């Protein structure tokens with residue numbers, strides 16, 4: 001929408017407000033009879049976060065919660081809408097015939113044993129990222145899950161369920177930013193939270209893949225998705241430079257992944273500064289930049305407190321000297337982008353429903369123009385109607401019923417885990433690691449999981 005629009009800010013706000021009031025109230029249907037009966041295994045920080053979201057989802061009913069820690073278990077029992085039974089041993093949960101599905105949010109080193117046992121017990125599985133911890137688990141889980149195609153296996157990579165990320169992917173696929181040549185991702189924190197400090201499991205390599213597994217895994221997956229390929233090589237440098245507290249995982253990592261077409265993912269995670277040089281620095285910590293030959297997308301996922309955001313930047317080409325007949329208007333716009341630097345301003349990424357279409361009534365079109373005007377002025381930002389965490393959980397229950405393959409499926413999860421494992425190897429050994437090395441790693445039997453670390 002052009003900047004010199006004849007609508008004032010007040011008129012636009014009024015139009016959007018009026019339409020919001022007029023919008024029909026959507027009644028949620030209760031699916032009491034067809035609810036998926038599930039258990040949550042691991043009810044610490046992430047498990048309890050899931051419980052607060054699951055409490056609002058009617059497609060599932062929680063019949064059991066499980067944690068080895070009594071405090072976490074008691075809290076989960078108290079906080080869960082459906083008043084589930086509590087268990088300390090997950091195998092007792094899996095023995096229950098009425099448990100159809102499990103949501104696994106244990107520490108990383110316990111993902112595989114619980115997922116394996118759950119699949120063998122005939123359950124559908126949602127397991128948090130990073131899906132598995134060791135090379136042998138990648139091979140074993142692929143075999144195990146592929147032998148059970150009717151059981152759903154979903155990885156907790158919620159960006160795959162974000163409308164913003166899905167829209168960005170569509171823009172990439174439609175060529176709106178040309179050929180993607182680079183992706184850059186960062187997750188910078190000023191300091192590490194309590195759950196990262198010894199004796200918590202995340203601080204130790206025996207249980208944890210460190211920053212690469214805990215944070216980078218999300219963004220490495222975004223790069224794979226946007227580039228539409230898997231990396232062939234990774235190199236990087238990890239440092240343990242800030243936290244002298246007995247931990248043995250890196251507290252800062254820098255990685256470069258190379259993809260078969262020469263594309264690169266440049267990745268950084270540090271714990272001394274949380275500045276995010278995107279969105280006018282209105283956000284902190286994490287985000288990605290997708291760089292194409294014709295444009296760029298800045299994107300970050302929403303949290304409970306902040307909406308997802310995405311901006312699209314046009315990469316100005318040389319001005320067209322002799323515009324084709326009828327294309328004068330476009331050429332003028334193009335030339336002004338070059339001469340005034342407007343290409344650097346960025347446009348909000350719009351969802352399909354925000355774009356006027358021929359099917360819209362006059363009022364609907366006016367409303368969309370008004371919204372776009374407000375987006376462009378920064379008065380309003382396009383918002384996902386749902387947190388992708390809710391979408392991923394609803395989608396899991398739906399897939400349990402329909403048998404549809406999840407967007408973040410087994411292969412997405414395993415590829416992500418392989419990237420994490422090999423990136424850590426590259427940093428540990430100070431060399432370029434080929435992703436094909438995974439084929440020769442971990443061929444032997446899967447060793448049983450290490451003993452649990454103490455809770456923080």
Ligand SMILES: NC(=O)c1ccc[n+]([C@@H]2O[C@H](COP(=O)([O-])OP(=O)(O)OC[C@H]3O[C@@H](n4cnc5c(N)ncnc54)[C@H](O)[C@@H]3O)[C@@H](O)[C@H]2O)c1
Nearest residue numbers: 042043044045046047067068069072105106107108128156
């Ligand atoms: N997708 C995301 O954005 C996201 C965000 C945070 C955490 N996570 C993932 O969630 C997982 C859990 O992280 P967290 O922050 O909740 O850790 P946490 O330590 O807070 O919670 C883990 C819980 O699992 C319990 N547990 C350990 N062994 C168990 C077992 N054998 N049976 C049952 N319970 C067991 C622990 O007692 C603890 O309460 C990790 O894999 C993490 O990467 C994902």
